[in-house]
Amino acid sequence: MLDIAAHLITLILVLTGIGYISCHYRRISNEIRPTIMAILLGYALTNIFELFLAYTEQPIYHLLISYPNSVIPMLLIGGLLLSIQSSEREQLEIEQQRLIVLYNIGNRANNSLDVEEIARNTLSELLEATPYSGIALYLASKNQEYLELIWSEGLFKELDIDLSMIAAKEIYFTFSILNSDIISLSGPEFCEKLPLCTKLKLAGITNVLAAELSSNRNSIGILLFIANNDIAISDEQRSFIGSACRWLSTAINNANSVDDLRTAYFKIALSFSKAIEAKDPYTRGHSDRVATLASEFSSYLGLDKQQIEKVYIGGRLHDIGKIGIPGSILNKPGSLTEEEYDLIKEHTYKGLEIVQPINHYMNVTDIVVYHHECYDGSGYPMGLSGEKIPFLARIVSIADAFDAMTSDRAYRQAMSTEQALENIKKNKESQFDPLLADHFINMIEKKKINEDSVRITADELATLIGEVFSNAEEAAG
Ligand SMILES: [Fe+2]
Incomplete structure (x- = not known):
């Protein structure tokens, strides 16, 4: 009887472990997932067999035929395996979709040398790949004092508040104190870390994510996401937004470099033009x-x-x-x-x-x-x-x-x-x-x-x- 009780307790512990891991499956690194699951499942199966042997003193194959109840734990384990597999497939599909979105953003961004056009061609697709309802691109003004609205999509267009300019300091300060280039705020702390959120809250916004755009380690602007419902942002989604920001930063930087070149050339051409008029x-x-x-x-x-x-x-x-x-x-x-x-x-x-x-x-x-x-x-x-x-x-x-x-x-x-x-x-x-x-x-x-x-x-x-x-x-x- 002691043997049976010991096996039962071990089995419960192992199954609890499997349950816990399956709940937090996505947080475990890809490399060790199969190993941990194989060890736990193998241990669970061994315990089930030993439990039957201890209880009946008969070989396992005989038990499987004689005691239909023994099939239930096996079905549970099979189901668990299938759910893990399907969760993995679902995750792969999401990641594949995000890659396609990133590819499209990169492609469209690199096909244009106009910042507004880049934003117009990329922001709505980027928004659709996130749980947020509004997205806006802000770029730093020449004196770095303000972030100026370049383009917005979704919920931003419905807001009855002026968001054409944001004080740059408050955003960069929040990036700095949270030591991250992506900040997401919601819940009770929503208005505590970013003064802008007080304004947004009055317009019914409850979730904000600000992601920094940078070039050569200098901030050039932000992508601002907003939502007016409860949403949770996963690590994968943050990482996806981070990748999109890198694409956009590169494209914006290229467009700005071309603008600088065009301006420089235009200055030279104007000098030529004035020289003709002098003649x-x-x-x-x-x-x-x-x-x-x-x-x-x-x-x-x-x-x-x-x-x-x-x-x-x-x-x-x-x-x-x-x-x-x-x-x-x-x-x-x-x-x-x-x-x-x-x-x-x-x-x-x-x-x-x-x-x-x-x-x-x-x-x-x-x-x-x-x-x-x-x-x-x-x-x-x-x-x-x-x-x-x-x-x-x-x-x-x-x-x-x-x-x-x-x-x-x-x-x-x-x-x-x-x-x-x-x-x-x-x-x-x-x-x-x-x-x-x-x-x-x-x-x-x-x-x-x-x-x-x-x-x-x-x-x-x-x-x-x-x-x-x-x-x-x-x-x-
Ligand atoms: Fe002419």
């Missing part, structure tokens, strides 16, 4: 006015921000190739000889040589090369016609002609706005895209502007072309 006083301010008018026209046509930006840069640089044309020809008061005109025409190719190296970062070659093509094919340098002329070049071409007509030149006085518009009307289909020419005339007539007021305000321009180029322009003086 030819009659065209002073021409590139600036063409860029402004063409981007205003693009906005009027409903083009997106990237295209407007491209038109602006292309407008500033459209005549950059004139840097290689002798000043005596550019400033010649009388009519040009055929040879001189051929030389002038070369500014399109010379411009291409200058902007080609940055084609990858700032693709304005179409505008620089094709802004003198005519709709009927009579232009240069390629003699392209109709829709074959790149669309943005057709836009700049009209703004270029309008500004040239309404400015004084070495060989003639400026026309009035009405005369210039009449000229555009007369030359639509031969020189200009007829549809674009009509829209341009409508725009100018609607605004009732004249040659002294075609410039839009600095604020409007900043909105149109983005802060980065306005800053570059200021820096270039």
Whole structure:
């Protein structure tokens, strides 16, 4: 009887151990899981057999046939094994899904050099792979004082509070005191460690996770997750969010580096553009006015921000190739000889040589090369016609002609706005895209502007072309 009791107690202890391990199965490292389970199950089976032997003094195979009750523990163990197996399969599927999400995020992030586009293409998928209901990307301001909202998805869009800026210090302080680059807050301590949570709590938010984005060990922003219901975040989910943050940090860093390159190149190009104007006083301010008018026209046509930006840069640089044309020809008061005109025409190719190296970062070659093509094919340098002329070049071409007509030149006085518009009307289909020419005339007539007021305000321009180029322009003086 003592033997039986001892075996029974051992069996209960072993089964309890198996039960405990199966409950905390995911917390045990992958390497030792099978070993621990094999030892415990083997020990449990041995005890069951010995229990039967002690009780019946018969061989186990006989017992299995004679005593149906002995099958129950075996079924329990089999069930336990199956549940462990299925839990493992389920875990594998979740991990596989997370890998796919990470792959998609990495792929989409690396296919863009625009931070807003990166966020737009990745945040909703990332949110779906977590238990949270809202996600937002914040990037540090230049002075590192604030985190500025770049993009948000889900619950963030429904909140009736202003979360466009967060004080950077409070977030970084919390990262620092919790000694982690991912902080998740909920329950009674929700508002204790992060002042932002007090504001969020008023909007019904009960769970927050902030994950740090960093580049070269410097903080560049955060991903903020929110939820208004009770959720639990597992170690695997934290690790998944950490991996997504690393992908996003790399992509944002790449985009910022390209922005720096573009800004640096734009500064150089602006210096070139100013150098051309120094050579030819009659065209002073021409590139600036063409860029402004063409981007205003693009906005009027409903083009997106990237295209407007491209038109602006292309407008500033459209005549950059004139840097290689002798000043005596550019400033010649009388009519040009055929040879001189051929030389002038070369500014399109010379411009291409200058902007080609940055084609990858700032693709304005179409505008620089094709802004003198005519709709009927009579232009240069390629003699392209109709829709074959790149669309943005057709836009700049009209703004270029309008500004040239309404400015004084070495060989003639400026026309009035009405005369210039009449000229555009007369030359639509031969020189200009007829549809674009009509829209341009409508725009100018609607605004009732004249040659002294075609410039839009600095604020409007900043909105149109983005802060980065306005800053570059200021820096270039
Ligand atoms: Fe030109």
